[in-house]
Amino acid sequence: MKLVIKNLSKTYKNSVRALDNLDLEIGAGMFGLLGPNGAGKSSLMRTIATLQKPDTGSIYFGDINVLEQQNEFRKLLGYLPQDFGVYPNMSALDLLHYFARLKGVSNTSQRKEIVDKVLEVTNLFEVRNKSVSGYSGGMKQRFGIAQLLLNDPKLIIVDEPTAGLDPAERHRFLNVLREIGTNNTVIFSTHIVDDVNELCHEMSILNGGRLLERNTPRVAEQKLEGLIWNKEVSREEAIVYNEQLNILSSKYNQDNRINIRVYSTESLQTEGFVQVKPNLEDVYFVALKKD
Known part of the structure; x- marks a missing residue:
């Protein structure tokens, strides 16, 4: 039913x-x-x-x-x-x-x-x-x-x-x-x-x-292929990137640096970002950011 x-x-x-x-x-x-x-x-x-x-x-x-x-x-x-x-x-x-x-x-x-x-x-x-x-x-x-x-x-x-x-x-x-x-x-x-x-x-x-x-969930993730980027940065760099880019999430690692995940339709390789596989958390934050 x-x-x-x-x-x-x-x-x-x-x-x-x-x-x-x-x-x-x-x-x-x-x-x-x-x-x-x-x-x-x-x-x-x-x-x-x-x-x-x-x-x-x-x-x-x-x-x-x-x-x-x-x-x-x-x-x-x-x-x-x-x-x-x-x-x-x-x-x-x-x-x-x-x-x-x-x-x-x-x-x-x-x-x-x-x-x-x-x-x-x-x-x-x-x-x-x-x-x-x-x-x-x-x-x-x-x-x-x-x-x-x-x-x-x-x-x-x-x-x-x-x-x-x-x-x-x-x-x-x-x-x-x-x-x-x-x-x-x-x-x-x-x-x-x-x-x-x-x-x-x-x-x-x-x-x-x-x-x-x-x-x-899988199809929603696939729709973001090629659009999610990751970089390990300092706290100061994270503040700057937050003003420039569409940051979806940020998490501290054991070295007290921050991994930031960014949604971008343009390549961020020149900024030192690495393209990563999208996950459902990315889907969630992209949807909320676009709302």
């Missing part, structure tokens, strides 16, 4: 235009929605999840009119918001059985089978009897995935799920998403370029409520 969004707009009471006539189609697999904080990602996720109404536009998931058939659509939806609250002093096992009953799974043996399955998928089976309130941040996020899988959703939305996770927890969480993304449509909203690069076969870059790029 395909998610089709057309002419979606949303302006809040404080006059912030969160979504600006947005058009987007998303098919099966992992889809990355990349953008800085305040780009409109969470507004789009909440609108798709029927938690807020847009000012204009339409959303269809297959034959379902999402904005008019909300109850029917919610049966097919799994949503993990940016801030996922849990009940204290209850084990993951008890909480998942509770959520399963709320979702209409009344048969005890069927419910046990479903709960055990989602615990296995999210690598929480061994800690199923521990209180969720005592879980680490990454475990809580994986529990969030476990609860949304209870009703076998066809569309899964996860909003900034790796923010605040340490590297080990992040990789465990991404592995869980990678597994469920093989059989579902998953929209993965984040400002972390590496997350999209590792997981998603298609992506969009969003800023100011508008789509700046819609492509596969």
